[in-house]
Amino acid sequence: MMILGIETSCDETAAAVVEDGRKILSNMVASQISIHRKYGGVVPELASRKHVESIVPVINEALSKARITMDEIEGVAVTRGPGLVGSLLVGICVAKSIAYVKKIPLVAINHLEGHVLAAFLEKEIPSFPFVALVVSGGHTNLYYVSDFAALELMGQTRDDAAGEAFDKVAKLLHLGYPGGVIIDALSKEGNPNAINFPRAYMEKDTFDFSFSGLKTAVVNYVKQNPNIVEHPESHTISVADLTASFQEAVVDVLISKTIKAAEEKGVGQIVLAGGVASNSRLRARLKDVARDRGLKVYIPAPELCTDNAAMVAACGYYRLKRGFQSSFDLDAISRNRDFD
Amino acid sequence: MRILAIDTATHLQSVALIDGEELIAEYTFNCPVTHAKLLVGTIELLLRNSNLTIDHIDGLAVSLGPGSFTGLRIGVSTVKGLALASAKSVVGVPTLDALAFNVPFTRNLICPIIDAKKGEVYTALYRMDEIKGLIKMTENLVMDPRVLLETIHEPVIFTGEGIKIYGMLINKTLGKLATFAPVQVRTVHAASVAYLGLSKFKQCIIQDVASLAPIYIRPSEAEIKWRERELLTKVP
Numbered sequence: 001m002m003i004l005g006i007e008t009s010c011d012e013t014a015a016a017v018v019e020d021g022r023k024i025l026s027n028m029v030a031s032q033i034s035i036h037r038k039y040g041g042v043v044p045e046l047a048s049r050k051h052v053e054s055i056v057p058v059i060n061e062a063l064s065k066a067r068i069t070m071d072e073i074e075g076v077a078v079t080r081g082p083g084l085v086g087s088l089l090v091g092i093c094v095a096k097s098i099a100y101v102k103k104i105p106l107v108a109i110n111h112l113e114g115h116v117l118a119a120f121l122e123k124e125i126p127s128f129p130f131v132a133l134v135v136s137g138g139h140t141n142l143y144y145v146s147d148f149a150a151l152e153l154m155g156q157t158r159d160d161a162a163g164e165a166f167d168k169v170a171k172l173l174h175l176g177y178p179g180g181v182i183i184d185a186l187s188k189e190g191n192p193n194a195i196n197f198p199r200a201y202m203e204k205d206t207f208d209f210s211f212s213g214l215k216t217a218v219v220n221y222v223k224q225n226p227n228i229v230e231h232p233e234s235h236t237i238s239v240a241d242l243t244a245s246f247q248e249a250v251v252d253v254l255i256s257k258t259i260k261a262a263e264e265k266g267v268g269q270i271v272l273a274g275g276v277a278s279n280s281r282l283r284a285r286l287k288d289v290a291r292d293r294g295l296k297v298y299i300p301a302p303e304l305c306t307d308n309a310a311m312v313a314a315c316g317y318y319r320l321k322r323g324f325q326s327s328f329d330l331d332a333i334s335r336n337r338d339f340d
Numbered sequence: 341m342r343i344l345a346i347d348t349a350t351h352l353q354s355v356a357l358i359d360g361e362e363l364i365a366e367y368t369f370n371c372p373v374t375h376a377k378l379l380v381g382t383i384e385l386l387l388r389n390s391n392l393t394i395d396h397i398d399g400l401a402v403s404l405g406p407g408s409f410t411g412l413r414i415g416v417s418t419v420k421g422l423a424l425a426s427a428k429s430v431v432g433v434p435t436l437d438a439l440a441f442n443v444p445f446t447r448n449l450i451c452p453i454i455d456a457k458k459g460e461v462y463t464a465l466y467r468m469d470e471i472k473g474l475i476k477m478t479e480n481l482v483m484d485p486r487v488l489l490e491t492i493h494e495p496v497i498f499t500g501e502g503i504k505i506y507g508m509l510i511n512k513t514l515g516k517l518a519t520f521a522p523v524q525v526r527t528v529h530a531a532s533v534a535y536l537g538l539s540k541f542k543q544c545i546i547q548d549v550a551s552l553a554p555i556y557i558r559p560s561e562a563e564i565k566w567r568e569r570e571l572l573t574k575v576p
Contacts, residue, residue, distance in 0.1 A: 038566065041487055045560035047411065049553075052413055056420050056550040070425055089376050090417045096380040097421025101394050328380040331373075 001320070004073045005100070005313025009083025009089030009111045010138065011035075011042045013054035016309035017066035017073070021317030024121055025066035027310040030054040033197060037177045048086035055094050062309070069116045077316020081333030082109035082138070088332035090334075093262075096328050107316045108326040110339055111266065112141055112153055112309075115273040117318065118311035119302040124271045126298045130292070132264040135254060135282075136274035136307075137163035137180070139336070140209045142257060144265050148318035154205025156336075162250050163276045169218050169246055173239060178269060180207050184279050190244030192281075196238050197249040199256075207261055208254060215296060218246050251282050255289050262295055271298045277305040314322065317334040341397045341541060343420075344383070347437040347532035348415035349376040349407025350454065350501065355382045356530035357390055357397075358538065365390050366531045367423040375414040383418075394426050399546075401537025403528060405555040406462035406480055407454055412554035423549045430549050431540040434480055438532040439500050440466040442503045442525035443472055448495040449477070453485065453502030461502045462557065463483045473539075489513040499526050 005307055011032040019026040029034040032050050036042045063070060078095035081088055092108075099106035116132040119125060129146040140157035160168070163180050170179025174194070175186065196215050200210040201236070221242070222228060228237045228242060262270050272286055290297045304311060333339060342364075347354040348350075353375050353561075356366035365386050371378060374382040387393060392517035405412040423430045450466040463485075465477040481488075485506045490513075498510055499521035510518045520526075559567075 022424065039562055043560060043562040046562060048409070048413055049556070049560070052416055052420075052550065052553055055417065056424055059424060060550070089374075089410065089414055093376055093379070093414050093417035094424070099419050099424040100380050100384060101422055101425035252397035328384065329377050331377045 001077045001317060002068065002072055003072050003077050003313040003316045003318060004059070005309035005311070006059070006076065006078040006091040006307040007114070007307055007312045008051045008055065008087050010087060010307060011047045012298035012307040013051050013058050014307060014309035015059040016089070017062055017068060018121070018310050018313035018317065021120060021314045023070070024310045027308055028058050028062045028065065028207070029308055033178060035249045040171050040177055042084070044084045044086055047084060050092060051087050051090035055090055059094070070098070070102065072196065073102065075105045075107060075316060075320050076106045076321070077109050078310050079111045079114065080330060081111060081339070082336040083111055085097040085334045086333045092330060092332055096330065100328065105320055106160055106326045106328070106330065107319050107324055108330050109312045110320070111317045112139055112336060114311040114315045116143060116151065116271055117148070117315040118143060118273055118304040118308070119208065119271045119298045121304055121310055122298065122300055122315055124298065126271055129265065130269035130271055131265055132269050132271040132273060133254060133258045133278040134274040137161060137167060139274060140211070141336070142261050143205050144261070145271070147321050149324060155209065155257065158213060159210050160215060162209070162211055162254060165215050165250060166272045166276070167242065168215050168291050172219060172222060173188070173243070174220060175335065177223045180276060183247055184281065186240050187244035187247045187281065190238060190240030190242070192244040192248035194241035195245040196270065197245055199249050199253050202255065207257055209257065211250065214246065214249050218242070239339050244334045248257035251285050254282060255286050258286070259289060259293060259295070268294070269296045269298065273300060273305060275306045278302040313315050341538060342396060343401050343534045343538050343541070344397045344420055345401040345530040346379070346383070346535055347403035347435065347438065347528045347533050348379065348411040349403050349405050349528060349532045350411065352527050353378060353382060354528060355386050356534045358495050358497055358531060358534040359384060359391070366529060368527070368529060372539060379414060379418050394422065397426070397428055397540050399537065400430045400532050402430065402532070403435045403438055405435050405503045406456070406482065406557045407435050409554070409556060410427045412556070416552060416554050420549055420552060423536050429541070429546045430552060431537045431545060432547050432552055433533045433536045433540070434555055435521050435528055435537055436462065436464045436480055437474065437476065438528050441532045441536055442529065443496055443497055443499050443521050444468060446497055448497050448519070449492065451492070451496050451498050452500040453498060453506060454500050455502045455505050456482050456558070459484060461488065461506065463488055474483035480555055480557055486513070492517065495519070497521055499528055
């Protein structure tokens with residue numbers, strides 16, 4: 001079954017064609033990073049405007065790369081949320097029209113479920129049940145996944161998403177945009193144990209996260225040690241040490257909660273997904289820690305971790321197989337907690 | 341030639357189908373939820389009740405704005421999807437043109453106004469010509485209505501729902517020069533979008549589906565603030 005996936009939840013206009021939820025025939029992404037860079041973050045109105053411009057070319061590219069025509073598409077999967085409503089609506093409206101004209105099923109996808117199912121687009125796939133950590137600029141969610149379309153939310157961030165913390169720290173240090181990628185690269189030259197930033201593990205019985213305290217700790221550190229930014233040569237601790245220490249604190253909490261979740265649920269497999277899953281330190285450390293505990297880790301390739309439509313198409317396939325289908329009164333949802 | 345037309349520039353949702361000069365159907369309603377939630381359903385219902393399918397349509401027309409940014413994107417994105425899947429041609433029609441088109445039989449200026457919030461209106465000036473039809477005298481504009489009124493020194497017919505907010509101001513400023521269009525033609529009707537679209541099709545003014553974009557006129561808030569900041573830093 002050939003599914004067209006459409007994803008416009010934030011600042012990437014994406015379309016993909018995936019066969020039977022497994023075989024990626026095309027996976028096109030038009031990034032808007034250059035538009036939002038000077039604002040230091042995604043500007044919702046500009047993102048929405050750009051989606052309107054990019055959506056048709058991106059879908060056409062996805063079809064031509066897959067060497068198929070619109071007539072061969074058997075279903076349309078589209079991200080319904082969570083995300084920026086104005087952005088989501090562009091993809092949703094186009095998807096509905098296509099499904100209507102072609103008389104093919106339409107299926108709405110939760111962006112976070114899509115991220116988890118990206119793991120099924122790899123050669124080696126997890127088997128149910130497993131624990132999944134979706135970590136990105138907008139989300140830090142921990143799931144127990146017992147089947148396709150059966151995700152139980154175990155925990156989530158109570159304030160900043162992990163990726164958001166990366167972006168804010170990068171902004172504070174004037175490192176540029178997008179912050180996560182820059183901090184990842186810079187931190188490779190730094191000492192992750194240079195500064196002992198606080199790790200918020202929260203109450204014993206919760207799988208929730210909190211990163212705003214850590215962000216504040218970094219702000220305070222920079223305030224107390226202004227030389228680190230202004231006169232780095234006179235400071236014994238470099239900016240790379242600072243970002244590596246910050247990153248280590250984030251990674252420690254993410255890994256510890258995820259491992260704890262896997263152990264509590266008695267599962268042997270972990271899926272790491274979402275944009276921050278491209279972080280090299282997080283990938284390496286999680287693999288190490290999991291190996292020591294006899295857990296197997298599945299991390300999609302970086303292009304399947306960042307926002308993409310292949311994951312949406314795959315998720316759509318499995319949802320359609322399980323009888324989920326959306327009607328034309330589908331609307332965008334901005335917050336994850338508003339999903340039914 | 342059958343044209344399916346869509347307008348979602350304001351709180352009204354309007355979908356119409358014409359066949360040449362004949363109106364087949366027009367569904368216009370005050371949308372109680374988001375346009376996105378209902379639009380494809382409205383199109384489906386209208387076509388079904390007309391005993392037609394999208395295959396029977398020869399062209400698509402969409403109201404491009406100015407108006408609500410989100411509303412415009414919903415209309416334009418929906419039309420893009422329809423065009424992409426059906427390979428039908430598309431034309432865009434400025435929303436103010438469609439409003440002015442509702443007011444025929446006059447040699448006076450025609451001035452549609454749509455509330456643009458922040459104390460401004462979206463507007464343009466038109467005149468009906470016996471031979472050439474509707475002539476647009478200005479660009480699509482966004483401006484303070486008081487400034488707009490200062491530029492008008494002749495009889496003018498106002499239309500558009502902006503009258504609800506600025507009718508009093510217009511009366512006070514222009515007195516007898518101002519006339520107001522009757523209420524039933526003050527709102528955008530997709531049939532007007534369809535007829536204006538039809539004349540574009542006849543002139544072969546077809547738009548590229550990929551680059552079709554709403555007429556926002558206003559830049560985003562972020563861009564405005566950015567420019568202000570840039571100007572400030574240039575002050576010596």
